[in-house]
């Protein structure tokens with residue numbers, strides 16, 4: 001295989017960005033260190049469908065898709081046309097837009113837990129809004145949580161506590177610098193699947209828990225009855241159950257994991273995907289939990305901008321029209337079969353695991369090689385024009401041909417890894433530093 005793609009423009013812009021922007025980027029997942037730093041593309045110039053072009057002119061097949069925010073495909077013609085037409089009519093008005101009510105109706109007809117709706121511009125912000133409402137509605141301060149819920153103080157304060165699993169911070173490597181210490185103990189993590197732990201926490205904080213907030217599922221279907229039991233326990237302690245469906249929503253079912261698994265929470269947080277990438281988030285829930293928000297100070301200028309509202313209405317309707325649920329099943333299962341063939345053909349052992357909405361490669365290799373093999377995989381895939389991690393987020397724009405192209409590149413990349421492993425040395429094959437590990441989410 002020939003040389004790595006030239007990414008000199010990306011590299012020098014990233015260096016310059018480091019002088020102007022603390023941390024280089026706005027999202028941890030967009031830092032160069034999250035990929036094969038020095039080989040993977042860092043800045044994009046344009047994107048369409050399942051592909052993007054970087055500022056050096058290289059074309060990549062994209063399996064990251066704006067950390068899953070893009071669901072129909074980049075620059076979708078239908079959504080973008082609706083947005084452009086809306087821009088011509090005004091992107092934000094002085095008074096209210098009827099689109100707010102239209103979208104509320106669409107969400108109420110789509111998400112099982114939705115009877116009332118509020119909007120935001122992002123997922124973490126929507127989680128913070130949910131936290132405010134459940135605390136305001138119950139008059140209680142503690143939130144028990146399981147999953148990733150953004151960057152805001154209410155949640156990051158949990159990093160002052162001891163991780164139940166490892167004794168480290170709940171999010172290994174992330175210290176709550178800048179988060180008020182007085183919030184310590186107001187957001188408490190529990191482990192997914194551990195009902196005893198949840199029950200103990202509810203008992204320990206009797207009368208103080210406003211809500212249990214959790215990602216209901218990521219890549220594995222929970223054991224039978226788990227979410228039902230979480231709901232029962234939560235309600236026994238007069239707390240609200242909140243599902244954070246920012247990541248799980250839309251691909252598995254348009255009504256979310258709650259529709260797929262048949263467990264309806266009191267409140268749901270939505271964001272990514274609902275607009276095919278335009279900034280938008282929402283908190284929806286029962287009248288009982290949501291209505292008191294009318295008496296709380298929850299107010300922001302841009303929450304009613306017409307772009308997000310139009311993009312959300314169009315994206316949700318397009319998902320329904322394009323039979324997205326079946327299509328994501330086909331794409332995910334097609335990818336899994338082809339990826340398993342690629343692993344087998346390389347002589348490595350392992351498989352493509354997890355639910356079809358977020359299948360991930362898991363190689364059976366010694367622990368000491370895992371991060372190296374992960375980085376090497378990303379490096380070798382970048383070299384072959386595929387921007388990916390071990391787990392993928394497909395869009396409706398991904399075709400069978402895209403899957404074949406990806407798995408052909410993966411077979412070659414696995415062969416490189418296999419050769420290195422056979423020699424007991426992956427270092428000589430790595431042209432980059434090891435990628436950074438991402439934060440842990442408590443939910444698999």
Ligand SMILES: Cc1ncc(COP(=O)(O)O)c(C=O)c1O
Nearest residue numbers: 122123124148149150244246247
């Ligand atoms: C489950 C979940 N909640 C909240 C967030 C935060 O969303 P945002 O990055 O839009 O603030 C994310 C982002 O990855 C998420 O996956």
